Amino acid sequence: MIIVHHLENSRSQRILWMLEELGLPYAIKRYERNKATMLAPPELKKVHPLGKSPVIEDDGQVVAETGAIVEYLVDKADGKLGAPANRADALRYRFWLHYAEGSMMPPLLLKLVLARIPILGKAATKKIQPMIDVHLDYVEAELSQRPWFAGAEMTAADIMMSFPLEAARSRGGLNESRPATIAWLAKVHARPAYQAGLKKGGPYAYA
Secondary structure (H helix, E strand, C coil), rough: CCEEEEEECCCHHHHHHHHHCCCCCCCEEEHHHHHHHHCHHHHHHCCCCCCCEEEEEEEEEEEHHHHHHHHHHHHHHCCCCCCCCCCHCCCCCCCHHHHHHHHHHHHHHHHHHCCCCHHHHHHHHHHHHHHHHHHHHHHHHHHHHHHHHHHCCCCHHHHHHHHHHHHHHHHCCCCCCCCCHHHHHHHCCCCHHHHHHHHHHCCCCCC
């Protein structure tokens, strides 16, 4: 059985959702953040040297990094939620799978860090917001053309994109001025598998 090392309010919520969508059996080992620093506890370093979440264990194999875990699970499920057969859709799938962490999350994370700096932080975050808006406008334009990121059907690319867009909704300026993105988030949150993963995962501030 797959063991998910799950940190509250973190990227690992996506893995619980994906496992529910795939119908794969799994168990959760929960970790709480340090209340003062909001960092992961040192116990996670016993699982993987980076001490980050998500991490999964499966048949003695330890897999870290959300994108790598997502691809591992697609393979384990014989391609379910993987790249569509259509070549253009498959290319979009690969793009969004990597864009989520490679392009969209960095400015969101930077804004979060800067916002915690007294006095100067507020002014600095104003300079970051235009960078985030470029991404939000791009996502809105894409989701205005199709129901899911890769095409007509939900894929693992949508699962990868859920966390940055939830973070953007919480602290990155995503609101009803971008209706296609808001509708996509509502559709994701209404899925039974998403709700099941949320129930099992515990505290999650972004849903």
